[in-house]
Amino acid sequence: MTGPATKIMTMWQEVLRSGGARSERKAARGTVARVIGCLLMASVLSLTGCSSKQYALSNYDVILRLKPNGDYVVSEELTFDFQQGEFHYAYRNIPKDQLAAIQNVRVESSDTHIKDVVTKEKADEYRVRWTFPYRREPATFKLTYEVKGALKREGNRRVIDWDAAGTQWTVPVRNAEVQVRIPEKLAIGKNELEVRRPSDATIRAAKEGGWVVEAKQAPVPPGERFRIVVAYRRSTVEP
Numbered sequence: 258m259t260g261p262a263t264k265i266m267t268m269w270q271e272v273l274r275s276g277g278a279r280s281e282r283k284a285a286r287g288t289v290a291r292v293i294g295c296l297l298m299a300s301v302l303s304l305t306g307c308s309s310k311q312y313a314l315s316n317y318d319v320i321l322r323l324k325p326n327g328d329y330v331v332s333e334e335l336t337f338d339f340q341q342g343e344f345h346y347a348y349r350n351i352p353k354d355q356l357a358a359i360q361n362v363r364v365e366s367s368d369t370h371i372k373d374v375v376t377k378e379k380a381d382e383y384r385v386r387w388t389f390p391y392r393r394e395p396a397t398f399k400l401t402y403e404v405k406g407a408l409k410r411e412g413n414r415r416v417i418d419w420d421a422a423g424t425q426w427t428v429p430v431r432n433a434e435v436q437v438r439i440p441e442k443l444a445i446g447k448n449e450l451e452v453r454r455p456s457d458a459t460i461r462a463a464k465e466g467g468w469v470v471e472a473k474q475a476p477v478p479p480g481e482r483f484r485i486v487v488a489y490r491r492s493t494v495e496p
Contacts (some may be wrong), residue, residue, distance in 0.1 A: 263368065264279075268496075279401045281304075283428075285392075293372040293456045294404075295418070298309040304336050305428065308428075309341060309342060310341055310343075310344065310362035311340045311341040311342065312337055312338060312339050312340055312344065312428060313337075313338045313340065313428050313431065314335055314337060314338070314428060314429070314431065315337075315338045315395065315420045315431045315432065316332070316334070316335075316336040316397075316431065316432050316433075317334070317335055317336070317421070317422070317430045317432070317433045317434075317477075318333070318334040318433075318434050319331065319332070319333050319334075319393075319421045319433075319434070319435040320332045320435075320436045320438065321417065321419055321435070321436065321437045321438065321485075322406075322438045322440070323359060323417065323437065323438065323439055323440060323443075324440070324442060325442050325443060325492075327415070327417075328337040328403060328404060328405050328408075329403065329404040329407055329408075329417075330402075330403050330404075331401065331402055331404055332389065332399060332400070332401045333349070333399070333400045333401075334397060334398070334399050335347075335349070335397065335398050335400065336395060336396070336397040337395060337396055337397075337398070338395050338431075339392065339393055339395060339396070339440055339463060341355065341405075342393070342427070343391045343392065344391070344392060344393075345388055345389060345390065345392070346387065346389070347386070347387060347390045347398060348384055348385060348386040348387070349385045350382045350383070350384050350385075350425060351382060351383045351384075351385065351398055351402075352381065352382050352420070352425070353378075353381055353382055353383065353425060354381065355407055355418065355420075356404050356405065356406050356407040357361075357405045357406025358374070358404075358405045358406065359383050359402045359403065359404055359405070359406070360402070360403050360405070361402060361403045362374060362376045362385055362400075362401070362402045363400070363401045363402070364385070364387040364398055364399065364400050364401075365398070365399045365401075366389070366396060366397060366398045366399065367397070368394075368396040368397055369389045369390060369392060369396050370389060370390060371387055371388075371389055371398075372387075372388040372389055372390075373387065374386070375387075376388045385400065386401070388434065395461040398426055404445075407419070413487070413491050414444055414451075414488050414490055414491065415488065415489055415490075415492075416453075416486065416487070417437055417485070417486065417487045417488075418484070418485075418486045419435070419437070419484065419485055419486075420482055420483070420484050421433065421435040421483045421484065421485065422477050422481070422482060422483040423482055424480050424481070425480075426477075426479055426481075426483055427479050427480070428479055429476055429477065429478055429479055430476060430477040430483075431473050431475060431476050432473075432475045432476070433473065433475065433476075433477045433483050434471065434472070434473045434474075435471070435472050435473075435483065435485050436469050436470065436471050437469070437470040437485060437487050438463060438467060438468070438469050438470075439463075439469075439470070439489065440466070440467045441463075441465070441466030441467040442467075443467070443489075443492040444492060445467075445468065445489050445490070445492060447460060447462075447468060449489055449490045450468060450487065450488075450489050451487070451488040451489065452468065452470055452485075452486070452487055453486035454485065454486045455472050455474070455485065455490060457472070458470055458471060458472040458479060458485065459471050459472075470485070470487050472485050
């Protein structure tokens with residue numbers, strides 16, 4: 258205890274050591290005890306208020322680019338709506354159950370300075386954590402990473418099965434969009450693409466060639482998966 262509480266405690270100790278009348282000592286003890294109780298309660302409320310934080314994701318846009326060798330380059334734009342409290346870091350957990358590894362992780366933002374980015378491999382996931390100066394205002398971050406060993410093989414077909422948002426997410430996402438981009442180099446025709454989920458996903462030609470499979474969902478409640486599954490025939494130029 259420091260500050261006023263320490264001074265009042267010292268006063269209490271002096272009263273107890275003094276030779277004043279018993280009634281005066283009793284009254285002083287009661288007054289000091291009430292004041293210390295109020296100070297301690299104020300401290301608890303202050304700590305609770307400081308540790309109370311609330312946020313949501315207002316926008317979450319994912320682009321998964323398939324490379325000719327079967328690896329992915331994933332770009333995620335996450336807009337954090339910081340609603341209560343100050344924030345100085347964010348993180349993204351990427352489950353390991355459907356991939357071999359991630360690498361070349363980067364985080365950028367036009368809203369704030371990124372101090373550092375740390376990727377830790379755990380038993381069942383990768384955790385990417387980045388820090389920035391304390392802020393209360395919303396901020397958008399662009400997280401980019403490469404994925405190895407996630408493309409599935411089903412005989413003569415290849416399957417992209419990606420959870421843009423998984424059941425482990427604990428905050429709501431107001432608007433989410435995911436794109437899977439198939440490169441022109443694979444020479445895949447539109448009729449050779451099979452969108453297995455979601456059922457309302459669309460296919461369009463990409464400006465740079467190839468195809469874009471798009472899906473949207475608004476909102477994505479906490480704990481609900483937002484998953485896209487695209488299959489295509491094995492390309493003759495696949496290594």
